[in-house]
Amino acid sequence: MNEQASRLKVLNRKVPPTMKALVSYGKDDYRFEPEYPTPECGPDDIIIKTEACGVCAGDLKCQHGAAMFWGDETQPQWVKPPFIPGHEFLGTIVEVGENVTGFILGDRVTADQIVPCQECRFCKSGQYWMCQPHNIFGFQQENNGGMAEYVRYPKTSLVHKVPNEMDLESALLIEPYACSKHAVDRALIGCEDIVVISGAGPLGLGMITYARMKNPKKLVVLDLIDNRLEKAKEFGADIVLNPRETDVIQAILDMTDGYGCDIYIEATGHPSSVTQGLSMIRKLGRFVEFSVFGAPTTVDWSIIGDRKELDILGAHLSPYCYPFVIDNISNGNLKTNGVVTRCFPIEQWEEAFEYASGKYGDLKVAITF
Known part of the structure:
Protein backbone atom coordinates (compact mmCIF):
# COMPACT_ATOMS: atom_id res chain seq x y z
CA MET A 1 0.00 0.00 0.00
CA ASN A 2 1.49 3.37 -1.03
CA GLU A 3 1.67 6.34 1.32
CA GLN A 4 -1.32 8.17 -0.20
CA ALA A 5 -3.54 5.07 -0.02
CA SER A 6 -2.45 4.48 3.56
CA ARG A 7 -3.41 8.05 4.53
CA LEU A 8 -6.76 7.65 2.79
CA LYS A 9 -7.45 4.43 4.71
CA VAL A 10 -6.80 6.19 8.04
CA LEU A 11 -9.09 9.07 7.04
CA ASN A 12 -11.86 6.65 6.05
CA ARG A 13 -11.74 4.59 9.25
CA LYS A 14 -15.06 4.35 11.02
CA VAL A 15 -13.49 3.72 14.41
CA PRO A 16 -11.73 6.37 16.49
CA PRO A 17 -7.92 6.38 16.79
CA THR A 18 -8.06 5.68 20.53
CA MET A 19 -10.27 3.71 22.88
CA LYS A 20 -10.88 2.87 26.52
CA ALA A 21 -9.00 -0.23 27.61
CA LEU A 22 -7.68 -2.13 30.62
CA VAL A 23 -3.99 -2.88 30.05
CA SER A 24 -1.71 -5.27 31.94
CA TYR A 25 1.88 -4.07 32.10
CA GLY A 26 2.90 -6.79 34.56
CA LYS A 27 1.47 -8.89 37.38
CA ASP A 28 -0.39 -6.62 39.79
CA ASP A 29 0.19 -3.75 37.34
CA TYR A 30 -3.16 -3.35 35.57
CA ARG A 31 -4.18 0.14 34.45
CA PHE A 32 -7.27 1.71 32.91
CA GLU A 33 -6.19 3.61 29.81
CA PRO A 34 -8.77 6.14 28.55
CA GLU A 35 -6.93 6.71 25.23
CA TYR A 36 -5.22 3.47 24.18
CA PRO A 37 -4.53 3.00 20.45
CA THR A 38 -7.38 1.34 18.56
CA PRO A 39 -6.35 -1.82 16.66
CA GLU A 40 -5.68 -1.48 12.93
CA CYS A 41 -7.63 -3.61 10.47
CA GLY A 42 -5.39 -5.55 8.08
CA PRO A 43 -6.60 -7.16 4.85
CA ASP A 44 -7.45 -10.43 6.64
CA ASP A 45 -8.75 -8.94 9.90
CA ILE A 46 -12.07 -8.15 11.52
CA ILE A 47 -12.52 -5.30 14.00
CA ILE A 48 -15.41 -5.49 16.44
CA LYS A 49 -16.94 -2.92 18.75
CA THR A 50 -17.04 -4.78 22.05
CA GLU A 51 -20.46 -5.29 23.60
CA ALA A 52 -19.28 -6.87 26.85
CA CYS A 53 -16.57 -9.11 28.31
CA GLY A 54 -16.91 -11.59 31.15
CA VAL A 55 -14.33 -11.71 33.93
CA CYS A 56 -12.92 -15.23 34.22
CA ALA A 57 -11.20 -16.86 37.19
CA GLY A 58 -8.19 -17.12 34.89
CA ASP A 59 -8.17 -13.33 34.52
CA LEU A 60 -8.08 -12.97 38.30
CA LYS A 61 -5.31 -15.53 38.74
CA CYS A 62 -3.28 -13.86 36.00
CA GLN A 63 -3.67 -10.47 37.66
CA HIS A 64 -2.50 -11.92 40.96
CA GLY A 65 0.60 -13.44 39.36
CA ALA A 66 -0.16 -17.18 39.10
CA ALA A 67 2.91 -19.08 37.91
CA MET A 68 1.14 -20.71 34.96
CA PHE A 69 0.90 -17.23 33.43
CA TRP A 70 3.99 -15.41 34.68
CA GLY A 71 6.34 -18.38 35.13
CA ASP A 72 8.44 -19.64 38.02
CA GLU A 73 11.47 -21.85 38.56
CA THR A 74 9.77 -24.78 36.78
CA GLN A 75 7.85 -23.13 33.92
CA PRO A 76 8.45 -20.20 31.56
CA GLN A 77 6.43 -17.00 31.39
CA TRP A 78 3.55 -17.41 28.96
CA VAL A 79 1.91 -13.98 28.95
CA LYS A 80 3.36 -11.17 26.84
CA PRO A 81 2.72 -7.73 28.34
CA PRO A 82 1.57 -5.16 27.68
CA PHE A 83 -1.72 -6.87 26.84
CA ILE A 84 -5.44 -6.25 27.17
CA PRO A 85 -7.14 -8.98 29.25
CA GLY A 86 -10.40 -10.74 28.52
CA HIS A 87 -11.41 -13.77 26.44
CA GLU A 88 -15.15 -14.06 27.17
CA PHE A 89 -16.32 -11.30 24.86
CA LEU A 90 -18.54 -10.54 21.89
CA GLY A 91 -19.32 -7.55 19.77
CA THR A 92 -20.45 -6.10 16.45
CA ILE A 93 -18.29 -5.94 13.35
CA VAL A 94 -17.32 -2.37 12.47
CA GLU A 95 -14.49 -3.08 10.00
CA VAL A 96 -13.60 -5.98 7.73
CA GLY A 97 -10.44 -6.51 5.73
CA GLU A 98 -10.61 -6.78 1.96
CA ASN A 99 -9.86 -10.53 2.02
CA VAL A 100 -12.51 -11.42 4.60
CA THR A 101 -15.50 -13.45 3.39
CA GLY A 102 -18.58 -14.69 5.21
CA PHE A 103 -18.87 -11.69 7.53
CA ILE A 104 -20.17 -8.17 6.98
CA LEU A 105 -20.42 -4.92 8.89
CA GLY A 106 -23.04 -5.17 11.61
CA ASP A 107 -22.72 -8.90 12.26
CA ARG A 108 -22.82 -9.79 15.95
CA VAL A 109 -19.95 -12.22 16.58
CA THR A 110 -17.74 -13.99 19.07
CA ALA A 111 -14.69 -16.23 18.59
CA ASP A 112 -12.92 -19.25 20.06
CA GLN A 113 -10.57 -18.18 22.84
CA ILE A 114 -7.51 -19.50 20.99
CA VAL A 115 -6.10 -18.06 17.76
CA PRO A 116 -4.58 -21.16 16.11
CA CYS A 117 -1.48 -20.80 13.98
CA GLN A 118 -2.75 -23.37 11.43
CA GLU A 119 0.86 -24.48 10.85
CA CYS A 120 1.90 -26.67 13.81
CA ARG A 121 1.31 -30.42 14.04
CA PHE A 122 -1.73 -29.95 16.27
CA CYS A 123 -3.43 -27.46 13.95
CA LYS A 124 -2.70 -29.60 10.89
CA SER A 125 -4.24 -32.66 12.56
CA GLY A 126 -7.41 -30.74 13.54
CA GLN A 127 -6.41 -30.45 17.21
CA TYR A 128 -6.23 -26.67 16.96
CA TRP A 129 -7.06 -26.06 20.64
CA MET A 130 -3.62 -27.42 21.54
CA CYS A 131 -1.82 -25.19 19.00
CA GLN A 132 1.87 -25.16 19.88
CA PRO A 133 2.41 -21.34 19.90
CA HIS A 134 -0.84 -21.18 21.89
CA ASN A 135 -1.83 -17.58 21.39
CA ILE A 136 -5.04 -16.80 23.25
CA PHE A 137 -7.08 -13.62 23.36
CA GLY A 138 -6.40 -11.60 26.48
CA PHE A 139 -2.90 -12.73 27.43
CA GLN A 140 -0.51 -11.66 24.66
CA GLN A 141 -0.05 -8.30 23.01
CA GLU A 142 -0.47 -9.87 19.55
CA ASN A 143 -4.01 -10.91 20.46
CA ASN A 144 -5.42 -8.32 22.81
CA GLY A 145 -8.61 -9.27 24.60
CA GLY A 146 -12.09 -7.95 25.17
CA MET A 147 -11.59 -5.54 28.05
CA ALA A 148 -11.40 -2.73 25.51
CA GLU A 149 -13.85 -0.88 23.29
CA TYR A 150 -12.48 -2.50 20.12
CA VAL A 151 -10.85 -5.87 19.40
CA ARG A 152 -9.07 -7.25 16.33
CA TYR A 153 -9.82 -10.77 15.14
CA PRO A 154 -6.79 -11.81 13.05
CA LYS A 155 -6.90 -14.10 10.00
CA THR A 156 -6.88 -17.47 11.75
CA SER A 157 -9.48 -16.57 14.40
CA LEU A 158 -12.43 -18.95 14.60
CA VAL A 159 -15.30 -16.48 14.43
CA HIS A 160 -18.96 -17.39 15.05
CA LYS A 161 -22.12 -15.40 14.49
CA VAL A 162 -24.32 -14.70 17.51
CA PRO A 163 -28.08 -14.25 17.03
CA ASN A 164 -29.13 -10.63 17.48
CA GLU A 165 -32.12 -11.77 19.54
CA MET A 166 -29.95 -13.53 22.14
CA ASP A 167 -29.91 -11.44 25.32
CA LEU A 168 -26.52 -10.18 26.49
CA GLU A 169 -26.54 -12.17 29.74
CA SER A 170 -26.90 -15.39 27.75
CA ALA A 171 -24.45 -14.39 25.03
CA LEU A 172 -21.77 -13.73 27.64
CA LEU A 173 -21.92 -17.41 28.58
CA ILE A 174 -21.08 -18.76 25.11
CA GLU A 175 -17.33 -18.98 25.78
CA PRO A 176 -17.50 -20.44 29.32
CA TYR A 177 -20.27 -22.88 28.36
CA ALA A 178 -18.23 -24.04 25.37
CA CYS A 179 -15.40 -24.88 27.80
CA SER A 180 -17.93 -26.62 30.05
CA LYS A 181 -19.19 -28.71 27.14
CA HIS A 182 -15.68 -29.90 26.26
CA ALA A 183 -15.01 -30.98 29.85
CA VAL A 184 -18.27 -32.95 30.00
CA ASP A 185 -17.60 -34.51 26.61
CA ALA A 315 -9.94 -30.56 29.57
CA HIS A 316 -8.62 -27.46 27.84
CA LEU A 317 -10.60 -24.77 26.03
CA SER A 318 -13.60 -25.52 23.81
CA PRO A 319 -12.80 -27.26 20.52
CA TYR A 320 -15.69 -27.48 18.04
CA CYS A 321 -18.14 -26.51 20.81
CA TYR A 322 -19.30 -23.01 19.87
CA PRO A 323 -21.97 -23.88 17.25
CA PHE A 324 -23.66 -26.38 19.59
CA VAL A 325 -23.57 -23.98 22.54
CA ILE A 326 -24.91 -21.04 20.54
CA ASP A 327 -27.77 -23.18 19.15
CA ASN A 328 -28.67 -24.70 22.52
CA ILE A 329 -28.54 -21.46 24.46
CA SER A 330 -30.82 -20.04 21.77
CA ASN A 331 -33.35 -22.89 21.99
CA GLY A 332 -33.27 -23.02 25.80
CA ASN A 333 -31.73 -26.48 26.22
CA LEU A 334 -28.78 -24.91 28.06
CA LYS A 335 -30.00 -22.87 31.00
CA THR A 336 -28.45 -19.44 31.56
CA ASN A 337 -30.90 -17.55 33.76
CA GLY A 338 -29.32 -15.80 36.71
CA VAL A 339 -25.71 -16.77 35.99
CA VAL A 340 -24.56 -13.25 35.03
CA THR A 341 -25.16 -11.40 38.27
CA ARG A 342 -23.45 -8.02 37.84
CA CYS A 343 -22.04 -5.74 35.13
CA PHE A 344 -19.63 -2.83 35.44
CA PRO A 345 -18.35 -0.18 33.01
CA ILE A 346 -14.67 -0.53 32.08
CA GLU A 347 -13.78 2.43 34.29
CA GLN A 348 -14.84 0.31 37.30
CA TRP A 349 -12.71 -2.70 36.38
CA GLU A 350 -11.27 -3.00 39.89
CA GLU A 351 -14.76 -3.44 41.33
CA ALA A 352 -15.58 -5.92 38.59
CA PHE A 353 -12.52 -8.03 39.45
CA GLU A 354 -13.33 -7.85 43.16
CA TYR A 355 -16.92 -8.99 42.66
CA ALA A 356 -15.81 -11.67 40.18
CA SER A 357 -13.85 -13.29 43.02
CA GLY A 358 -17.17 -14.45 44.43
CA LYS A 359 -16.60 -12.87 47.83
CA TYR A 360 -19.97 -11.11 47.62
CA GLY A 361 -21.88 -14.12 46.32
CA ASP A 362 -21.74 -13.32 42.61
CA LEU A 363 -21.51 -15.90 39.84
CA LYS A 364 -20.47 -14.32 36.52
CA VAL A 365 -19.42 -10.67 36.47
CA ALA A 366 -18.93 -8.75 33.24
CA ILE A 367 -17.52 -5.50 31.93
CA THR A 368 -19.77 -3.63 29.49
CA PHE A 369 -19.18 -0.87 26.95
Whole structure:
Protein backbone atom coordinates (compact mmCIF):
# COMPACT_ATOMS: atom_id res chain seq x y z
CA MET A 1 0.00 0.00 0.00
CA ASN A 2 1.49 3.37 -1.03
CA GLU A 3 1.67 6.34 1.32
CA GLN A 4 -1.32 8.17 -0.20
CA ALA A 5 -3.54 5.07 -0.02
CA SER A 6 -2.45 4.48 3.56
CA ARG A 7 -3.41 8.05 4.53
CA LEU A 8 -6.76 7.65 2.79
CA LYS A 9 -7.45 4.43 4.71
CA VAL A 10 -6.80 6.19 8.04
CA LEU A 11 -9.09 9.07 7.04
CA ASN A 12 -11.86 6.65 6.05
CA ARG A 13 -11.74 4.59 9.25
CA LYS A 14 -15.06 4.35 11.02
CA VAL A 15 -13.49 3.72 14.41
CA PRO A 16 -11.73 6.37 16.49
CA PRO A 17 -7.92 6.38 16.79
CA THR A 18 -8.06 5.68 20.53
CA MET A 19 -10.27 3.71 22.88
CA LYS A 20 -10.88 2.87 26.52
CA ALA A 21 -9.00 -0.23 27.61
CA LEU A 22 -7.68 -2.13 30.62
CA VAL A 23 -3.99 -2.88 30.05
CA SER A 24 -1.71 -5.27 31.94
CA TYR A 25 1.88 -4.07 32.10
CA GLY A 26 2.90 -6.79 34.56
CA LYS A 27 1.47 -8.89 37.38
CA ASP A 28 -0.39 -6.62 39.79
CA ASP A 29 0.19 -3.75 37.34
CA TYR A 30 -3.16 -3.35 35.57
CA ARG A 31 -4.18 0.14 34.45
CA PHE A 32 -7.27 1.71 32.91
CA GLU A 33 -6.19 3.61 29.81
CA PRO A 34 -8.77 6.14 28.55
CA GLU A 35 -6.93 6.71 25.23
CA TYR A 36 -5.22 3.47 24.18
CA PRO A 37 -4.53 3.00 20.45
CA THR A 38 -7.38 1.34 18.56
CA PRO A 39 -6.35 -1.82 16.66
CA GLU A 40 -5.68 -1.48 12.93
CA CYS A 41 -7.63 -3.61 10.47
CA GLY A 42 -5.39 -5.55 8.08
CA PRO A 43 -6.60 -7.16 4.85
CA ASP A 44 -7.45 -10.43 6.64
CA ASP A 45 -8.75 -8.94 9.90
CA ILE A 46 -12.07 -8.15 11.52
CA ILE A 47 -12.52 -5.30 14.00
CA ILE A 48 -15.41 -5.49 16.44
CA LYS A 49 -16.94 -2.92 18.75
CA THR A 50 -17.04 -4.78 22.05
CA GLU A 51 -20.46 -5.29 23.60
CA ALA A 52 -19.28 -6.87 26.85
CA CYS A 53 -16.57 -9.11 28.31
CA GLY A 54 -16.91 -11.59 31.15
CA VAL A 55 -14.33 -11.71 33.93
CA CYS A 56 -12.92 -15.23 34.22
CA ALA A 57 -11.20 -16.86 37.19
CA GLY A 58 -8.19 -17.12 34.89
CA ASP A 59 -8.17 -13.33 34.52
CA LEU A 60 -8.08 -12.97 38.30
CA LYS A 61 -5.31 -15.53 38.74
CA CYS A 62 -3.28 -13.86 36.00
CA GLN A 63 -3.67 -10.47 37.66
CA HIS A 64 -2.50 -11.92 40.96
CA GLY A 65 0.60 -13.44 39.36
CA ALA A 66 -0.16 -17.18 39.10
CA ALA A 67 2.91 -19.08 37.91
CA MET A 68 1.14 -20.71 34.96
CA PHE A 69 0.90 -17.23 33.43
CA TRP A 70 3.99 -15.41 34.68
CA GLY A 71 6.34 -18.38 35.13
CA ASP A 72 8.44 -19.64 38.02
CA GLU A 73 11.47 -21.85 38.56
CA THR A 74 9.77 -24.78 36.78
CA GLN A 75 7.85 -23.13 33.92
CA PRO A 76 8.45 -20.20 31.56
CA GLN A 77 6.43 -17.00 31.39
CA TRP A 78 3.55 -17.41 28.96
CA VAL A 79 1.91 -13.98 28.95
CA LYS A 80 3.36 -11.17 26.84
CA PRO A 81 2.72 -7.73 28.34
CA PRO A 82 1.57 -5.16 27.68
CA PHE A 83 -1.72 -6.87 26.84
CA ILE A 84 -5.44 -6.25 27.17
CA PRO A 85 -7.14 -8.98 29.25
CA GLY A 86 -10.40 -10.74 28.52
CA HIS A 87 -11.41 -13.77 26.44
CA GLU A 88 -15.15 -14.06 27.17
CA PHE A 89 -16.32 -11.30 24.86
CA LEU A 90 -18.54 -10.54 21.89
CA GLY A 91 -19.32 -7.55 19.77
CA THR A 92 -20.45 -6.10 16.45
CA ILE A 93 -18.29 -5.94 13.35
CA VAL A 94 -17.32 -2.37 12.47
CA GLU A 95 -14.49 -3.08 10.00
CA VAL A 96 -13.60 -5.98 7.73
CA GLY A 97 -10.44 -6.51 5.73
CA GLU A 98 -10.61 -6.78 1.96
CA ASN A 99 -9.86 -10.53 2.02
CA VAL A 100 -12.51 -11.42 4.60
CA THR A 101 -15.50 -13.45 3.39
CA GLY A 102 -18.58 -14.69 5.21
CA PHE A 103 -18.87 -11.69 7.53
CA ILE A 104 -20.17 -8.17 6.98
CA LEU A 105 -20.42 -4.92 8.89
CA GLY A 106 -23.04 -5.17 11.61
CA ASP A 107 -22.72 -8.90 12.26
CA ARG A 108 -22.82 -9.79 15.95
CA VAL A 109 -19.95 -12.22 16.58
CA THR A 110 -17.74 -13.99 19.07
CA ALA A 111 -14.69 -16.23 18.59
CA ASP A 112 -12.92 -19.25 20.06
CA GLN A 113 -10.57 -18.18 22.84
CA ILE A 114 -7.51 -19.50 20.99
CA VAL A 115 -6.10 -18.06 17.76
CA PRO A 116 -4.58 -21.16 16.11
CA CYS A 117 -1.48 -20.80 13.98
CA GLN A 118 -2.75 -23.37 11.43
CA GLU A 119 0.86 -24.48 10.85
CA CYS A 120 1.90 -26.67 13.81
CA ARG A 121 1.31 -30.42 14.04
CA PHE A 122 -1.73 -29.95 16.27
CA CYS A 123 -3.43 -27.46 13.95
CA LYS A 124 -2.70 -29.60 10.89
CA SER A 125 -4.24 -32.66 12.56
CA GLY A 126 -7.41 -30.74 13.54
CA GLN A 127 -6.41 -30.45 17.21
CA TYR A 128 -6.23 -26.67 16.96
CA TRP A 129 -7.06 -26.06 20.64
CA MET A 130 -3.62 -27.42 21.54
CA CYS A 131 -1.82 -25.19 19.00
CA GLN A 132 1.87 -25.16 19.88
CA PRO A 133 2.41 -21.34 19.90
CA HIS A 134 -0.84 -21.18 21.89
CA ASN A 135 -1.83 -17.58 21.39
CA ILE A 136 -5.04 -16.80 23.25
CA PHE A 137 -7.08 -13.62 23.36
CA GLY A 138 -6.40 -11.60 26.48
CA PHE A 139 -2.90 -12.73 27.43
CA GLN A 140 -0.51 -11.66 24.66
CA GLN A 141 -0.05 -8.30 23.01
CA GLU A 142 -0.47 -9.87 19.55
CA ASN A 143 -4.01 -10.91 20.46
CA ASN A 144 -5.42 -8.32 22.81
CA GLY A 145 -8.61 -9.27 24.60
CA GLY A 146 -12.09 -7.95 25.17
CA MET A 147 -11.59 -5.54 28.05
CA ALA A 148 -11.40 -2.73 25.51
CA GLU A 149 -13.85 -0.88 23.29
CA TYR A 150 -12.48 -2.50 20.12
CA VAL A 151 -10.85 -5.87 19.40
CA ARG A 152 -9.07 -7.25 16.33
CA TYR A 153 -9.82 -10.77 15.14
CA PRO A 154 -6.79 -11.81 13.05
CA LYS A 155 -6.90 -14.10 10.00
CA THR A 156 -6.88 -17.47 11.75
CA SER A 157 -9.48 -16.57 14.40
CA LEU A 158 -12.43 -18.95 14.60
CA VAL A 159 -15.30 -16.48 14.43
CA HIS A 160 -18.96 -17.39 15.05
CA LYS A 161 -22.12 -15.40 14.49
CA VAL A 162 -24.32 -14.70 17.51
CA PRO A 163 -28.08 -14.25 17.03
CA ASN A 164 -29.13 -10.63 17.48
CA GLU A 165 -32.12 -11.77 19.54
CA MET A 166 -29.95 -13.53 22.14
CA ASP A 167 -29.91 -11.44 25.32
CA LEU A 168 -26.52 -10.18 26.49
CA GLU A 169 -26.54 -12.17 29.74
CA SER A 170 -26.90 -15.39 27.75
CA ALA A 171 -24.45 -14.39 25.03
CA LEU A 172 -21.77 -13.73 27.64
CA LEU A 173 -21.92 -17.41 28.58
CA ILE A 174 -21.08 -18.76 25.11
CA GLU A 175 -17.33 -18.98 25.78
CA PRO A 176 -17.50 -20.44 29.32
CA TYR A 177 -20.27 -22.88 28.36
CA ALA A 178 -18.23 -24.04 25.37
CA CYS A 179 -15.40 -24.88 27.80
CA SER A 180 -17.93 -26.62 30.05
CA LYS A 181 -19.19 -28.71 27.14
CA HIS A 182 -15.68 -29.90 26.26
CA ALA A 183 -15.01 -30.98 29.85
CA VAL A 184 -18.27 -32.95 30.00
CA ASP A 185 -17.60 -34.51 26.61
CA ARG A 186 -14.24 -35.74 27.92
CA ALA A 187 -16.09 -37.60 30.68
CA LEU A 188 -18.05 -39.81 28.23
CA ILE A 189 -21.13 -39.82 30.46
CA GLY A 190 -23.51 -42.74 30.00
CA CYS A 191 -27.03 -43.27 31.29
CA GLU A 192 -25.84 -45.69 34.02
CA ASP A 193 -23.18 -43.35 35.41
CA ILE A 194 -23.23 -41.63 38.77
CA VAL A 195 -21.54 -38.31 38.03
CA VAL A 196 -20.12 -35.86 40.57
CA ILE A 197 -19.36 -32.28 39.51
CA SER A 198 -17.29 -30.42 42.10
CA GLY A 199 -17.92 -26.70 41.82
CA ALA A 200 -21.08 -24.82 40.84
CA GLY A 201 -19.59 -21.56 39.67
CA PRO A 202 -20.39 -20.30 36.15
CA LEU A 203 -18.36 -23.05 34.45
CA GLY A 204 -19.68 -25.72 36.80
CA LEU A 205 -23.24 -24.59 36.06
CA GLY A 206 -22.49 -24.86 32.36
CA MET A 207 -21.33 -28.43 32.97
CA ILE A 208 -24.46 -29.21 34.98
CA THR A 209 -26.96 -27.96 32.41
CA TYR A 210 -25.11 -29.82 29.63
CA ALA A 211 -24.54 -33.01 31.67
CA ARG A 212 -28.28 -33.07 32.34
CA MET A 213 -28.76 -33.49 28.59
CA LYS A 214 -26.66 -36.70 28.83
CA ASN A 215 -29.22 -38.17 31.27
CA PRO A 216 -26.86 -39.84 33.77
CA LYS A 217 -28.27 -42.17 36.41
CA LYS A 218 -27.49 -39.56 39.08
CA LEU A 219 -25.99 -36.07 38.81
CA VAL A 220 -24.46 -34.93 42.10
CA VAL A 221 -23.05 -31.42 42.60
CA LEU A 222 -20.74 -30.24 45.37
CA ASP A 223 -20.12 -26.64 46.41
CA LEU A 224 -19.44 -24.68 49.59
CA ILE A 225 -21.96 -21.94 48.79
CA ASP A 226 -25.64 -22.73 49.27
CA ASN A 227 -27.05 -20.31 46.68
CA ARG A 228 -24.84 -21.97 44.06
CA LEU A 229 -26.21 -25.34 45.09
CA GLU A 230 -29.74 -24.00 44.68
CA LYS A 231 -28.85 -22.86 41.16
CA ALA A 232 -27.28 -26.27 40.47
CA LYS A 233 -30.56 -27.94 41.44
CA GLU A 234 -32.45 -25.56 39.14
CA PHE A 235 -30.05 -26.41 36.29
CA GLY A 236 -30.54 -30.18 36.61
CA ALA A 237 -28.62 -31.64 39.56
CA ASP A 238 -30.37 -34.57 41.25
CA ILE A 239 -28.48 -34.18 44.54
CA VAL A 240 -26.53 -31.20 45.92
CA LEU A 241 -24.12 -31.43 48.85
CA ASN A 242 -22.13 -28.87 50.81
CA PRO A 243 -18.78 -30.31 52.01
CA ARG A 244 -18.90 -27.95 55.00
CA GLU A 245 -22.09 -29.61 56.21
CA THR A 246 -21.79 -33.17 54.92
CA ASP A 247 -19.08 -35.80 54.72
CA VAL A 248 -19.39 -35.85 50.94
CA ILE A 249 -16.96 -38.75 50.43
CA GLN A 250 -18.99 -40.97 52.74
CA ALA A 251 -22.24 -39.75 51.19
CA ILE A 252 -21.08 -40.81 47.72
CA LEU A 253 -19.85 -44.17 49.02
CA ASP A 254 -23.20 -44.72 50.77
CA MET A 255 -25.22 -44.06 47.61
CA THR A 256 -23.01 -46.39 45.52
CA ASP A 257 -22.84 -49.43 47.81
CA GLY A 258 -19.30 -48.46 48.80
CA TYR A 259 -17.91 -48.40 45.26
CA GLY A 260 -17.73 -44.65 44.58
CA CYS A 261 -18.88 -42.44 41.73
CA ASP A 262 -18.22 -43.43 38.13
CA ILE A 263 -17.15 -39.96 37.00
CA TYR A 264 -15.75 -36.98 38.90
CA ILE A 265 -15.36 -33.59 37.20
CA GLU A 266 -13.20 -31.10 39.10
CA ALA A 267 -14.26 -27.49 38.48
CA THR A 268 -13.13 -25.56 41.56
CA GLY A 269 -9.39 -25.07 41.08
CA HIS A 270 -8.79 -25.87 44.75
CA PRO A 271 -6.35 -28.64 45.77
CA SER A 272 -8.77 -30.11 48.31
CA SER A 273 -11.27 -30.83 45.53
CA VAL A 274 -8.69 -33.00 43.77
CA THR A 275 -7.91 -35.17 46.80
CA GLN A 276 -11.62 -35.34 47.61
CA GLY A 277 -12.36 -36.63 44.13
CA LEU A 278 -9.65 -39.27 44.22
CA SER A 279 -11.17 -40.54 47.48
CA MET A 280 -14.75 -40.79 46.24
CA ILE A 281 -14.25 -42.12 42.72
CA ARG A 282 -14.55 -45.87 42.12
CA LYS A 283 -11.88 -48.18 40.74
CA LEU A 284 -11.56 -47.78 36.95
CA GLY A 285 -13.41 -44.45 37.20
CA ARG A 286 -12.89 -41.33 35.06
CA PHE A 287 -11.55 -38.15 36.65
CA VAL A 288 -11.77 -34.99 34.52
CA GLU A 289 -9.60 -32.06 35.60
CA PHE A 290 -10.78 -28.74 34.22
CA SER A 291 -9.65 -25.94 36.51
CA VAL A 292 -6.84 -23.41 36.51
CA PHE A 293 -5.01 -23.68 39.84
CA GLY A 294 -3.38 -20.88 41.76
CA ALA A 295 -1.12 -23.30 43.66
CA PRO A 296 0.28 -26.82 43.20
CA THR A 297 -1.67 -29.88 44.32
CA THR A 298 0.00 -32.84 46.04
CA VAL A 299 -1.64 -36.26 45.80
CA ASP A 300 -0.70 -39.87 46.41
CA TRP A 301 -0.25 -41.09 42.84
CA SER A 302 -0.54 -44.71 43.94
CA ILE A 303 -4.31 -44.06 44.17
CA ILE A 304 -4.35 -43.28 40.45
CA GLY A 305 -2.26 -46.27 39.45
CA ASP A 306 -1.83 -49.20 41.81
CA ARG A 307 -4.97 -48.74 43.88
CA LYS A 308 -7.70 -47.70 41.43
CA GLU A 309 -6.32 -47.68 37.85
CA LEU A 310 -8.10 -44.42 37.05
CA ASP A 311 -8.47 -42.60 33.77
CA ILE A 312 -7.24 -39.05 34.47
CA LEU A 313 -8.37 -36.68 31.73
CA GLY A 314 -7.56 -33.03 31.22
CA ALA A 315 -9.94 -30.56 29.57
CA HIS A 316 -8.62 -27.46 27.84
CA LEU A 317 -10.60 -24.77 26.03
CA SER A 318 -13.60 -25.52 23.81
CA PRO A 319 -12.80 -27.26 20.52
CA TYR A 320 -15.69 -27.48 18.04
CA CYS A 321 -18.14 -26.51 20.81
CA TYR A 322 -19.30 -23.01 19.87
CA PRO A 323 -21.97 -23.88 17.25
CA PHE A 324 -23.66 -26.38 19.59
CA VAL A 325 -23.57 -23.98 22.54
CA ILE A 326 -24.91 -21.04 20.54
CA ASP A 327 -27.77 -23.18 19.15
CA ASN A 328 -28.67 -24.70 22.52
CA ILE A 329 -28.54 -21.46 24.46
CA SER A 330 -30.82 -20.04 21.77
CA ASN A 331 -33.35 -22.89 21.99
CA GLY A 332 -33.27 -23.02 25.80
CA ASN A 333 -31.73 -26.48 26.22
CA LEU A 334 -28.78 -24.91 28.06
CA LYS A 335 -30.00 -22.87 31.00
CA THR A 336 -28.45 -19.44 31.56
CA ASN A 337 -30.90 -17.55 33.76
CA GLY A 338 -29.32 -15.80 36.71
CA VAL A 339 -25.71 -16.77 35.99
CA VAL A 340 -24.56 -13.25 35.03
CA THR A 341 -25.16 -11.40 38.27
CA ARG A 342 -23.45 -8.02 37.84
CA CYS A 343 -22.04 -5.74 35.13
CA PHE A 344 -19.63 -2.83 35.44
CA PRO A 345 -18.35 -0.18 33.01
CA ILE A 346 -14.67 -0.53 32.08
CA GLU A 347 -13.78 2.43 34.29
CA GLN A 348 -14.84 0.31 37.30
CA TRP A 349 -12.71 -2.70 36.38
CA GLU A 350 -11.27 -3.00 39.89
CA GLU A 351 -14.76 -3.44 41.33
CA ALA A 352 -15.58 -5.92 38.59
CA PHE A 353 -12.52 -8.03 39.45
CA GLU A 354 -13.33 -7.85 43.16
CA TYR A 355 -16.92 -8.99 42.66
CA ALA A 356 -15.81 -11.67 40.18
CA SER A 357 -13.85 -13.29 43.02
CA GLY A 358 -17.17 -14.45 44.43
CA LYS A 359 -16.60 -12.87 47.83
CA TYR A 360 -19.97 -11.11 47.62
CA GLY A 361 -21.88 -14.12 46.32
CA ASP A 362 -21.74 -13.32 42.61
CA LEU A 363 -21.51 -15.90 39.84
CA LYS A 364 -20.47 -14.32 36.52
CA VAL A 365 -19.42 -10.67 36.47
CA ALA A 366 -18.93 -8.75 33.24
CA ILE A 367 -17.52 -5.50 31.93
CA THR A 368 -19.77 -3.63 29.49
CA PHE A 369 -19.18 -0.87 26.95
